[in-house]
Structures are given as C-alpha cells and as structure tokens.
Amino acid sequence: MTEMPNPDDYIITRKRKLYKFALFQTMTNCYDDQSWEEAKSKIVTKSPLIAEVGAGSGLFLTKLASLHPDKRYLAIDRKSDRLVQGAKKAVTDQVVNINYLWSNADNLGRLLPAGCADEIWLTFPDPWPQESNYRKRLTAPKYLSQYEKLLVTDGVLRFKTDNKELFDWSKEQLATNGYKVVFSTDDLHGDNRIAADNDALVMTSYEARYINEGKKICYLVAKVN
Ligand SMILES: C[S@@+](CC[C@H](N)C(=O)[O-])C[C@H]1O[C@@H](n2cnc3c(N)ncnc32)[C@H](O)[C@@H]1O
Structure with a gap:
C-alpha cells in the first residue's frame, strides 16, 4: 500500500498543493485516468450513477451522495487538489457511495461506457467569456455530444450558473444539439415550482x-430529444 504523505513535509503554499496531489493518490475513493481503467467496471455497473463534470x-x-445512499456518484474534475477536499469529507462523514475522478472532460467518452449515467450535473462551470474560447465551455457542442452518449434513455443533464449570458448561450447549444430543455428558471432559489x-x-x-x-442562480434540466 502507498505510504500516506505527511502534511508537515509540505508547509509553504506550493508544497501544500503538492501535498494535496500526493494525498489524492493515496485515497481509496480517488482515481486518476490509469487507476480508473482498472476500477471502473466495478463502479459504473451499479446504477443509478450520477456524475458531475467540473x-x-x-x-x-x-452532499448529494450523503442524501441518497441508494445511488452512486462520480465527481470529475481536471484538478485533483480540488477534488481531494470532497474526498476527505466523504471519508470523515463515512459517505461510501461516491468516487472522485481526476480527468479532463475531453476524456469522458473513453473513461465511461455509453448509457451509464442517469444524471449529469454541470454546476457553475467556467464561463470562458471570450467568444474565441467558446469550445472550452462545458456546454459547448463537443461536450454535449459526449454527455448524450453517457446518459441513459430519459437521463437528465442539470445545469446551474450565476452567469446569464452563459445560461442563454447554453440553452441555444442544447436546442441545436439534440436536447430539449424540460425545466428552466432564472431564479432557482426564488422559484416556487422547485x-x-x-x-x-x-x-x-x-x-x-x-x-x-445577492446574485440570482439560473438552473435548467435538459433531456436528449
Ligand atoms: C468555477 S469551478 C466550479 C466548481 C464546482 N462545480 C462548484 O460549483 O463549486 C469550475 C471547475 O471546472 C473544472 N473544469 C473546467 N474545465 C474542465 C474540463 N475540461 N474537464 C474537467 N474539469 C474542468 C475546473 O478545474 C474547476 O474546478
């Protein structure tokens, strides 16, 4: 078994980050691309699976995993030093139905089998406001087509953002890329339909x-047409 890193060896900020990278590698609920390949068949076969990208x-x-112990959860991000916070909390709170995958959303099609996800969450993704960067937005067409392959029939994509421009742009992308928005609000926490x-x-x-x-939160639910 890999030896646990000692936090005292990583005092200055840059080293704290290195400590988080090292810690991620030792935690049994955390995976990188390589370790995921070996473990995924045991994890993704159990349905329902709910994933968050970014x-x-x-x-x-x-938190969702702790509320729904009957479901399985997979948190994906390209920064392992961030994911490790959730992984530590899950260990502390004994939440066993969640795993953390350090990878880029570009790899989803390779890392996950088609039709494995009941829900995919996108929460407050980077807006990449410059038009020239639109391909990096997690609601860009190339990502929407990956999510479409991963979702089960009738599966849902759920998206939250404070950025109205990104929200409106994403709705256009969904409509023109084979999705139907089945619920939408510009004020999630003030909407009495929720x-x-x-x-x-x-x-x-x-x-x-x-x-x-004092910002309002936009939220939508979309399904593949
Ligand atoms: C603004 S943060 C939001 C984090 C979290 N969803 C929340 O609301 O607290 C956006 C996250 O998306 C991740 N991200 C951006 N592009 C990504 C990609 N292509 N693949 C995986 N993660 C990505 C970033 O590393 C970052 O952690």
Missing part, C-alpha cells in the same frame, strides 16, 4: 458565495 471541490456531489427537497437547492461552494453577493 466538480471542483466535489463537496456538492458529496420542491424544497429538490437536489438543485443544495448549494455548491461557488453558489453560496454568489447568493451572499
């Missing part, structure tokens, strides 16, 4: 900050 700290999905136990009301770290700043 999960950041993974704390949002960790039941109090709706998972969408669980806040991500970014969301809590935006709500504190």
Whole structure:
C-alpha cells in the first residue's frame, strides 16, 4: 500500500498543493485516468450513477451522495487538489457511495461506457467569456455530444450558473444539439415550482458565495430529444 504523505513535509503554499496531489493518490475513493481503467467496471455497473463534470471541490456531489445512499456518484474534475477536499469529507462523514475522478472532460467518452449515467450535473462551470474560447465551455457542442452518449434513455443533464449570458448561450447549444430543455428558471432559489427537497437547492461552494453577493442562480434540466 502507498505510504500516506505527511502534511508537515509540505508547509509553504506550493508544497501544500503538492501535498494535496500526493494525498489524492493515496485515497481509496480517488482515481486518476490509469487507476480508473482498472476500477471502473466495478463502479459504473451499479446504477443509478450520477456524475458531475467540473466538480471542483466535489463537496456538492458529496452532499448529494450523503442524501441518497441508494445511488452512486462520480465527481470529475481536471484538478485533483480540488477534488481531494470532497474526498476527505466523504471519508470523515463515512459517505461510501461516491468516487472522485481526476480527468479532463475531453476524456469522458473513453473513461465511461455509453448509457451509464442517469444524471449529469454541470454546476457553475467556467464561463470562458471570450467568444474565441467558446469550445472550452462545458456546454459547448463537443461536450454535449459526449454527455448524450453517457446518459441513459430519459437521463437528465442539470445545469446551474450565476452567469446569464452563459445560461442563454447554453440553452441555444442544447436546442441545436439534440436536447430539449424540460425545466428552466432564472431564479432557482426564488422559484416556487422547485420542491424544497429538490437536489438543485443544495448549494455548491461557488453558489453560496454568489447568493451572499445577492446574485440570482439560473438552473435548467435538459433531456436528449
Ligand atoms: C468555477 S469551478 C466550479 C466548481 C464546482 N462545480 C462548484 O460549483 O463549486 C469550475 C471547475 O471546472 C473544472 N473544469 C473546467 N474545465 C474542465 C474540463 N475540461 N474537464 C474537467 N474539469 C474542468 C475546473 O478545474 C474547476 O474546478
């Protein structure tokens, strides 16, 4: 078994980051591309699977996993030092139905089998406001087509953002890339159509900050047509 890194060996900030990278590699609920290849057949066969792409700290999905012990969760981000926060929380709170995958969304088609996901969450993805960067947005056509392959029939894509421009742009992308928006609101936390136990009301770290700043949160649910 890999030896646990000692936090005292990583005092200055850059080293703290290295410590988080090292810690990620030792945690049994965390995977990189390589270790995932060996483990995934045991994890993704158990349905329902709910994935978050661009999960950041993974704390949002960790909370959902604790609320729904009968479902399996997979938090994916290209930064392992962020994901490790959720992974640590899951260990502390004994949440065993979630895993953390350090990878880029570009690899989804290779890392996950078709039709494995009941839900895919996108929460507060980077807006990449410059038009020349639109391909990097997690609601860009190349990602939407990957999600489409991963979703089960009648599976849902759920998307939250504080950025109205990104929200409107994403709705256009969904409409022109084979999806149908089945629910949409420009004020998630003020919309009385949302039941109090709706998972969408669980806040991500970014969301809590935006709500504190008085911002409204846009939210939609889409299905493949
Ligand atoms: C603004 S943060 C939001 C994090 C989290 N969803 C939340 O609301 O707290 C966006 C996250 O998306 C991740 N990300 C951006 N592009 C990605 C990609 N192509 N593949 C995987 N993760 C990506 C970033 O590393 C970052 O952690």
